[in-house]
Amino acid sequence: RKEVEQDPGPFNVPEGATVAFNCTYSNSASQSFFWYRQDCRKEPKLLMSVYSSGNEDGRFTAQLNRASQYISLLIRDSKLSDSATYLCVVSTYSSASKIIFGSGTRLSIRP
């Protein structure tokens, strides 16, 4: 079993739709969680951190479920510019190398 698993997609949704991704992780000692987006042939860029109580940034909402060991990302009112690959990242505080990237979920927004 991979340490961090994501549905690879692709998700193909119309503009204005709401779309959600999940990411599961296997290490119960994981403490830090992030969502990154990566555009084609570009570097990963931080989208948002994920906090225990859940957090929102504009159209984006991130949730953490420690009991079931997954994090989620919800995108509301999707825009064409949201088309990208979304990477789930899980890490532990005390180990610099224990930063695990999921393989990413591809999202394509159609007009």
Place this chain on the structure above:
Amino acid sequence: NAGVTQTPKFRILKIGQSMTLQCAQDMNHNYMYWYRQDPGMGLKLIYYSVGAGITDKGEVPNGYNVSRSTTEDFPLRLELAAPSQTSVYFCASKEGTDYSNQPQHFGDGTRLSIL
């Protein structure tokens, strides 16, 4: 601030040649990382460093070497380039403490082709 700067952006090497990929950060981050990303695949950790003078292997270190003589710089060296090393290489840095919830910051990558 420039953030994380990688050079060169593109390079073509012949099999057996050597080269150094440069990475510099101006955020005074302790932790630095080198990843490779093959087409359609996720990031794989090559080497990382928790501070000047300290480096350690990641998931796929074979064929690569690193050094960390300063906090700012973390070069990656390929000694004998092989076609399997054709990839996009990303350098990243982050604040490093035992209780840090800080994300990584990435450079914009070096696209390397070995022919």
